Amino acid sequence: MAINLEFYNTLNRKKEVFEPLNPPNVGMYVCGPTVYGDPHLGHARAAIVFDVVFRLLSHFGYKVRYVRNITDVGHLENDADGGEDKIAKKARLEQLEPMEIVQLYTDQYHKAMDALNMLHPSIEPRASGHIIEQIAMIEEIMENGFGYEKDGSVYFDVVEYNKKNHYGKLSGRVVEELLDNTRDLEGQDDKKNSVDFALWKKAQPEHIMRWPSPWSVGFPGWHLECSTMGAKYLGSPFDIHGGGMDLLFPHHECEIAQSQAANKQDPVKYWMHNNMITINGQKMSKSLNNFITLDQLFEGDHEALDQAYAPMTIRFFILQAHYRGTLDFSNDALKAAEKGYRKLMNSIATASKLSPGEKSTSDIPALVENCEKAIKDDLSTSILISHLFEGVRITNSVKIGEETISKGDLSLLNKMFEDYAFNILGFQAEADQTGQGVIGPLMDLILDIRQDARVNKNFDISDKIRDALTTMKITTKDEKDGTSWTYDE
RNA sequence: GGUCGCGUGGCCGAGUGGCUUAGGCACUGGUCUGCAAAACCAGUUACAGCGGUUCGAAUCCGCUCGCGACCUCCA
Numbered sequence: 001m002a003i004n005l006e007f008y009n010t011l012n013r014k015k016e017v018f019e020p021l022n023p024p025n026v027g028m029y030v031c032g033p034t035v036y037g038d039p040h041l042g043h044a045r046a047a048i049v050f051d052v053v054f055r056l057l058s059h060f061g062y063k064v065r066y067v068r069n070i071t072d073v074g075h076l077e078n079d080a081d082g083g084e085d086k087i088a089k090k091a092r093l094e095q096l097e098p099m100e101i102v103q104l105y106t107d108q109y110h111k112a113m114d115a116l117n118m119l120h121p122s123i124e125p126r127a128s129g130h131i132i133e134q135i136a137m138i139e140e141i142m143e144n145g146f147g148y149e150k151d152g153s154v155y156f157d158v159v160e161y162n163k164k165n166h167y168g169k170l171s172g173r174v175v176e177e178l179l180d181n182t183r184d185l186e187g188q189d190d191k192k193n194s195v196d197f198a199l200w201k202k203a204q205p206e207h208i209m210r211w212p213s214p215w216s217v218g219f220p221g222w223h224l225e226c227s228t229m230g231a232k233y234l235g236s237p238f239d240i241h242g243g244g245m246d247l248l249f250p251h252h253e254c255e256i257a258q259s260q261a262a263n264k265q266d267p268v269k270y271w272m273h274n275n276m277i278t279i280n281g282q283k284m285s286k287s288l289n290n291f292i293t294l295d296q297l298f299e300g301d302h303e304a305l306d307q308a309y310a311p312m313t314i315r316f317f318i319l320q321a322h323y324r325g326t327l328d329f330s331n332d333a334l335k336a337a338e339k340g341y342r343k344l345m346n347s348i349a350t351a352s353k354l355s356p357g358e359k360s361t362s363d364i365p366a367l368v369e370n371c372e373k374a375i376k377d378d379l380s381t382s383i384l385i386s387h388l389f390e391g392v393r394i395t396n397s398v399k400i401g402e403e404t405i406s407k408g409d410l411s412l413l414n415k416m417f418e419d420y421a422f423n424i425l426g427f428q429a430e431a432d433q434t435g436q437g438v439i440g441p442l443m444d445l446i447l448d449i450r451q452d453a454r455v456n457k458n459f460d461i462s463d464k465i466r467d468a469l470t471t472m473k474i475t476t477k478d479e480k481d482g483t484s485w486t487y488d489e
Numbered sequence: 490g491g492u493c494g495c496g497u498g499g500c501c502g503a504g505u506g507g508c509u510u511a512g513g514c515a516c517u518g519g520u521c522u523g524c525a526a527a528a529c530c531a532g533u534u535a536c537a538g539c540g541g542u543u544c545g546a547a548u549c550c551g552c553u554c555g556c557g558a559c560c561u562c563c564a
Contacts, residue, residue, distance in 0.1 A: 031564070039564095046564035086562065171559080177491060178560075222562080244564030249492095251563095274564070275494095281556065286563055320513070321502060326495080326557075333501045336514035343513085346527080382503050386512035396528050400521085459523060466525080477527050484527090 005060070005376045007240075008324060010248065010271040011170055015378050020239050021269060026062045027234030028054065029268075031226060031243035031251070032124070034071040035105035036087045038293040039112045041277045041314070041329065042244065042284050048315055048426070049274040049323040049379070050242045051118045055424050056375060067233050068121040069226060070109075072102040072128045073209060073219055085219060088208040098209050102128075112294040115311040117428045123233050127225035131211045134220040134228045138199045138213075140262035147261075150190035152202030152216030156258065158195040167195075167257050170271060171249035197254055199224060223254035230255075231263060241268040245275050246285075274323045279304070281328065292329070306331045309338060312428055316341040319381040319425055344385075345429060346486065347392040348417045350399055357404030362394045364409040368416045375424060388421055447476070447483045454478075 005018040020026045030050045033043050047068075054066045072087065091098040127134075138154055141147040146161045147154050158167050162175045178195045198221035203210040210217050230238060236259060243252065252271065259267035276283045284291045292302050300308030309317075317337035321327040367390055374383040391413060397403040405413065421427045446465060453461035466476050469485070476485045 033564075034562080042564045044564085049564090172492065173560080174492085180491080242564095246559075246563055249559060250561090276558075276564075278557080283558070283563090287561085288563095291563095316513095317501085325502085328501075330501075332499095332514080336501060338514095340513040343527090350528095380503080382513095383511075386503075389512055393529085400529060402529060454523075457523070463524075470526090475526065478522070478525080479527080480521095486527095 005056075006378050007270055007272055008378050009269075010273050011268075016270070018270065020062065021237065024061060024063050026057050026064045026240065027238035028057075028064060028066045028240040028242065029226065029230040029234055029238065030066070030068045030121075030241070031247055032068040032070050033105075033109050034086065035102050035109060036090045037105060037286060038295060039105075039109045040284065040291040040293045041297065042291065043109070044112070044116060044294055044314060045277050045318050045323075045327070046242070046244050046274050047113055047118055048116060048318050050272075051426055052319070052379060052381065052424065053240070053242065053272070054119060054121075055426055056379070059419065059424055065123070065234060066119075066121045067123045067125065067229065069229055070102075070106055070124060070126045071225065072099075072106070072126050073131075073225065085207055085209050088206075091208060099128075108295070112298075112311075115294070115298065116315055117311070117426050119426070125229045125233065127220070127229075128209075130225060130229055130232070131220065133232055134224045135200075135213050137224065137228050137231075137258070137262050138220075141199065141258060144261055144264075146257075147199055148192065149215050152218065153190060153198060154200040154215055154221075155191050155196045156199050156221075156254070156261070157192065158197070158257065159193050161257055161261055165257070165260055168253065170256055171253045173249060173253065197221060197223065197250065199258070223251050223258060226251075227255045227258045227262070227267065230267065231259060236263045236265045237267050237269055239268075240270045240272060242272045242274070245273040246283075248273055275326045277318075277329055278326050279329045283326075284329065304331075306335075309334050313338040313341055315425075315427065316344075316385075320385055322382055323379055340389075341427075342488065344388060344392055344421065345427070347395045348421060349429070351391070351395040351410075351414055351417060354395065354398055354405065354410055356407035356410045357398075358406065359404060360406045360409040361403040362405070364394075364405070364412050364416075367391060367394075368412060371416060371420050375420070381425065384420060384425070388417070391416060443474075443485060447485065450476075451483065 006015045007018050008014065009016045028050070030046070033039060050066075050068075054064055057064045073085070087098050087101055091101050138147060141156065142149075142154065146157050148157055158175060161167055167173070167175055175195060179193060200213055200215055200218055200220055202216035202218040207219070209219055211219060230241065241252070241255075256267060259265060278284060279290050279292070282288065282290060292304060294314070296302040296305065297309050297314060298311060300306075313334060317334055318327065320337060320340070367387060370387045371384055374380045374387060377383075394403060394405070395413065398405050446469070450462045450465040453459070453465070469476055473488050474485055475488060476483055
């Protein structure tokens with residue numbers, strides 16, 4: 001099943017033809033959220049990008065198992081806080097059970113993902129549910145000579161590993177340089193070398209989340225869960241591993257090292273990384289405290305926001321940029337996305353009601369081919385969208401009689417919108433505009449009354465009705481064959 | 490400090506050697522309309538700076554300036 005799909009592989013720093021290890025099956029693992037805070041725009045970008053990869057692969061006939069984890073064990077806060085678990089810390093602050101926090105923010109995340117019309121992953125494993133597997137993996141690593149214990153904690157011996165393997169193959173780091181450059185940390189560390197990282201951490205007394213292990217009562221290290229769960233559900237090696245660029249180092253680098261050390265296998269064939277969302281040119285992140293949560297975006301409840309933005313506006317905004325470039329947030333950009341998206345959706349609705357003519361004045365098959373070419377070229381969603389807008393122009397031109405389209409091409413055009421706008425890009429038509437229940441007939445009545453007024457040139461009445469409807473966010477359009485209306489939420 | 494990346498028109502954002510008018514938004518003019526809205530047509534504003542390679546560069550190379558990411562939890 002060669003479909004000429006190309007992805008940029010971070011591992012080799014170039015675009016490569018995608019060839020799954022076991023066609024037609026594809027295994028994809030994506031780093032999910034650490035559930036200790038509200039999901040923000042950055043989470044949305046990663047999730048949307050790989051949602052499109054998932055949809056794309058499925059659309060072209062692959063059988064995809066998509067695994068996206070929930071990190072509910074929490075990573076170490078930093079080296080200086082005694083190994084305190086991030087989730088545990090938050091729990092104490094808010095006087096809640098750690099698992100309460102986890103539940104709360106997992107729910108928030110799911111809610112936001114659903115609003116953004118994300119397909120659910122095939123499996124959404126939790127780190128806390130895989131402690132046993134993680135311990136087993138640490139034992140493998142130790143047996144193979146790449147892990148050592150110190151005071152109940154276990155560390156990965158990067159220097160030893162690097163003798164026969166290449167630590168840094170993904171991120172381009174050089175161990176010797178890392179050793180030179182790492183700052184001294186007051187020697188409060190049990191690590192042999194500063195580049196070593198924790199596989200298991202002994203819990204401090206105040207540390208709430210803890211599990212028994214052969215070494216101590218504690219918790220697994222930062223990078224282990226992805227290695228473990230990826231191998232468990234997708235095998236080793238598997239096809240695609242995705243995540244944000246900020247996870248490239250050290251997280252993904254460590255994943256490779258651990259997996260290689262435990263399973264003697266390079267774990268992943270294609271590494272894909274989405275770039276960051278910036279605000280005023282700066283990365284949006286928890287630590288900089290300049291992030292905007294998805295709820296704030298949907299509600300317009302943030303000082304940086306002029307208004308609320310619908311989930312689909314966010315989705316469109318994100319997909320209008322290529323996933324490997326940074327994307328700068330601004331109200332103007334979001335407003336532009338909102339208008340553009342609405343235009344696209346209106347036109348798609350129009351296309352479904354178009355009447356075919358004798359022949360086509362535009363080359364629809366070529367347009368469809370361009371769409372396919374774009375999305376297969378390293379997920380060039382921005383170019384795909386520009387082609388969809390060519391479809392918009394054709395649709396609207398046919399509607400006003402400037403162009404014609406054959407019956408066959410019309411169904412091709414509609415299929416193109418269906419396939420690319422909805423199935424692959426994952427856009428979603430907004431609330432049913434034909435009107436449900438009583439709304440439709442009611443609107444018919446109102447517009448009928450207004451039409452009578454217009455025929456009688458009683459424009460005071462007709463404009464009064466239109467103005468009132470506009471206030472309710474209902475836009476009316478007087479067209480040749482009657483008045484249409486749309487509701488903009 | 491080390492490693493890597495970026496700088497495109499009013500805004501966002503594609504494009505990597507020679508017509509891409511990319512596309513969206515905004516703006517201007519026109520068509521349509523009772524007026525609008527929507528739509529269509531036309532138009533305006535570019536490739537950070539300097540130098541080099543080349544018949545030809547936004548696109549390759551060098552330098553300068555500016556910005557950012559990673560090196561610490563982060564999508």
